[in-house]
Amino acid sequence: MRTGLRHFVFEIGALLFVALGVPNAAHAQSPGAVADLVARINHERVARGMAPYALNADLTRAAQAHANDIASTGNYSHIGSDGSTVFDRVARVGFGAYSWGRRLGENWAWYPNAATAMAMWMDSPPHRANILHPLYREIGVGIAPSRGNTVFVVDFGAEPNVLPFFIDSGAGETGSPDVTLTLTNEDVMPDGDGSNIMGSAVQVQISNVANFAGAQWQPFASQIPWKLSPGGGTKTVYVKYRDARGRTATASDSIVLVAAATMTRAPRPTATATVAPTSTVTDTPTLEPTETATPESTPTETATAIPDTPTASPTPSVSQTQVTPDANPVALGGMGLSVMLVVFGLIRYFATRENSA
Numbered sequence: 001m002r003t004g005l006r007h008f009v010f011e012i013g014a015l016l017f018v019a020l021g022v023p024n025a026a027h028a029q030s031p032g033a034v035a036d037l038v039a040r041i042n043h044e045r046v047a048r049g050m051a052p053y054a055l056n057a058d059l060t061r062a063a064q065a066h067a068n069d070i071a072s073t074g075n076y077s078h079i080g081s082d083g084s085t086v087f088d089r090v091a092r093v094g095f096g097a098y099s100w101g102r103r104l105g106e107n108w109a110w111y112p113n114a115a116t117a118m119a120m121w122m123d124s125p126p127h128r129a130n131i132l133h134p135l136y137r138e139i140g141v142g143i144a145p146s147r148g149n150t151v152f153v154v155d156f157g158a159e160p161n162v163l164p165f166f167i168d169s170g171a172g173e174t175g176s177p178d179v180t181l182t183l184t185n186e187d188v189m190p191d192g193d194g195s196n197i198m199g200s201a202v203q204v205q206i207s208n209v210a211n212f213a214g215a216q217w218q219p220f221a222s223q224i225p226w227k228l229s230p231g232g233g234t235k236t237v238y239v240k241y242r243d244a245r246g247r248t249a250t251a252s253d254s255i256v257l258v259a260a261a262t263m264t265r266a267p268r269p270t271a272t273a274t275v276a277p278t279s280t281v282t283d284t285p286t287l288e289p290t291e292t293a294t295p296e297s298t299p300t301e302t303a304t305a306i307p308d309t310p311t312a313s314p315t316p317s318v319s320q321t322q323v324t325p326d327a328n329p330v331a332l333g334g335m336g337l338s339v340m341l342v343v344f345g346l347i348r349y350f351a352t353r354e355n356s357a
Helices: 002-023 031-046 055-073 088-094 114-123 124-132 330-357
Strands: 102-113 138-146 149-160 165-167 177-183 201-207 221-227 233-243 248-257 276-277
Touching: 031 124, 031 138, 031 149, 031 233, 055 088, 055 102, 055 138, 055 149, 088 102, 102 124, 114 124, 114 149, 114 330, 138 330, 149 233, 165 233, 177 201, 177 233, 201 221
Parallel strands: none
Antiparallel strands: 102 149, 138 149, 165 177, 177 221, 201 233, 233 248, 248 276
16 A cells, blocks of 8 residues: 555656656747737837838748747746857847847746737837837747747848838738838938948838839838739739939738628738848847947947846837746746645655665
8 A cells, every 4th residue: 555655646746747757849830920919019019100011031041940949948038058149049040230230129928818918018128119110120939838838039120131021911812903102211220331231211112023124223111002903812012212322122022802791801910021132141240339421420339238037118229139038937947846845755755664664
């Protein structure tokens, strides 16, 4: 009887050790889960008259790598288990940089689902500031299961010469060829950065064909009405931006034109803009800025991490926001340790009674 009970206690202890002490292995993200989170973020922006964020493959690789790292190591932090920051991880994947560095932000959370993570972020001023940031244009999303919850990582950034635009705020389909284009602009470096990185666009060309045949330059506007080419199916629109010094960048976006009666009215989570910059940044800038000849148009500092626990009033110049999950893994670990101590106490009690019998 005592031996059977002791074995039972040992089995319970082993199960608790696995459940509470060993993090789950990270898994590949689900495209549907990524689309859901991007749609939630862009819904908040569009509802306030802001342009959506475009999903960027490089930022997504960086965010997913960090989500996997958190899930596999239990290192719940903006700092990776290898000591990396968001700047390090984004630099590794080749996301473009200005001469002084990169403008980046990061949110992360450890919650059961995207809805609860978004609710926390929107209720927290530093996290909300990243979601509604006026300078970021692109995001990457990383998602990984971890200890019964899910790790969500979102990296925010603005890349030189990459100016996405969105047809009908990123909708997946439309029942009318008459649409509205929502354009982004270069607001991080309004005067540009050297000879190759354009500043704020003052003119645009818009076309339904990639070679811009017959397209005329027109003044830049954040929203421009446009007519898609005739006939149903996938329609691609092309926009070429030009700043006051003649520097250009090109982007495209697509939407499906269907008969109004057959529309599913399911919004697309984000534009899959294909951006073709006129130049490529090949240098690897440091995270610290350097003085330039036009300080009035150059940020005085790159994004700098603030302490891991966000404050109620984040510094406006700080663009990287550190995130602490609402459910503290350390507290959970403490609870697990307490349970383990009770189990091992029971084991020792029954072992002592058996030896004395």
